[in-house]
Amino acid sequence: MSLCVLLVEDDRELRATLSEALRVEGYYVLAAASLADARALLANAGANGGVHIVLLDLGLPDGDGESLLVALRQGRGIPVIVISARETEDPKIRLLDAGADDYLVKPFPLGELLARMRVALRHRGTATERAVTRYTQGDLLIDLRAHRVQRGGEDVHLTPTEFKLLARLVRSAGQVVTHRQLLADVWGAEFTEHTHYLRLYMGQLRAKLEADAADPRRLLTEPGLGYRLVESED
Incomplete structure (x- = not known):
């Protein structure tokens, strides 16, 4: 079965664009527009092999994505890449210290996101290969x-x-x-x-x-x- 990505992003257009691009690359994508949706998908995914990596926006309609990062670091080994429009250094340092595997500032090239995902997965012991497209x-x-x-x-x-x-x-x-x-x-x-x-x-x-x-x-x-x-x- 394909590696599963949980994409947490409230921007509908970006969520749709990234979801389609990740599916083309061979990932199975669960897309959430809020923290509540993300938590529900994480809970339900456990019965189907679980989520392998999380792409996490910060400014969500029902809270800050940082709270989900903290929850994921309490007993889960899922790699998390933060994707955010916040460019200042302090949030990056705080989130990396809190356990984020990487931090990408929007907008970013898709190829860079894919490369960083492969690195994060490899660091957690999950083998990845470039997709045949x-x-x-x-x-x-x-x-x-x-x-x-x-x-x-x-x-x-x-x-x-x-x-x-x-x-x-x-x-x-x-x-x-x-x-x-x-x-x-x-x-x-x-x-x-x-x-x-x-x-x-x-x-x-x-x-x-x-x-x-x-x-x-x-x-x-x-x-x-x-x-x-x-x-x-x-």
Whole structure:
């Protein structure tokens, strides 16, 4: 299952932008707009493998994010990166002393955030790898960062769910991804028994991406296990 990020950010536009960017990079994202939402998500995530890293804004509608940082440091080893518009030195020092793993001032480049997340996760013993975001095979091009799929030079329209499923397979191109992994990463941990979802959406993807959907050469079924996207030519 993908590493889980809890993003605590009250700015709706930034929250949506970061959530989508993190999903493209292979993370499973829980997004909260307030301290109350964040606490509820943390409590519920424990039953599904837990949260691996927290991205924490400070100025939230129901309090300061610093209070959540203090709570996280009382018995939890989850890395926390503060993302804030506060540029002065004192808050940075105080929050780093309070246990924050890092502090990024808005606005920041996405690449820098991703790099700092990888460092923070490695320091806590969680292995990370750069996500695969580009795939080519024959006349098929998939660019996850650009949110583009082309076949024979023509754009292919995918629904949001079709794109999420294809993106998950791209990130493990050449490897079998089990039914449970796909269902958990695309639909959520509570859907791991709904294998009929996979049959339906894989059929739709094959109709759009295969020369012959009845005889797939790219999106392969591994009987009793899951599905595999053939290895990229990149």
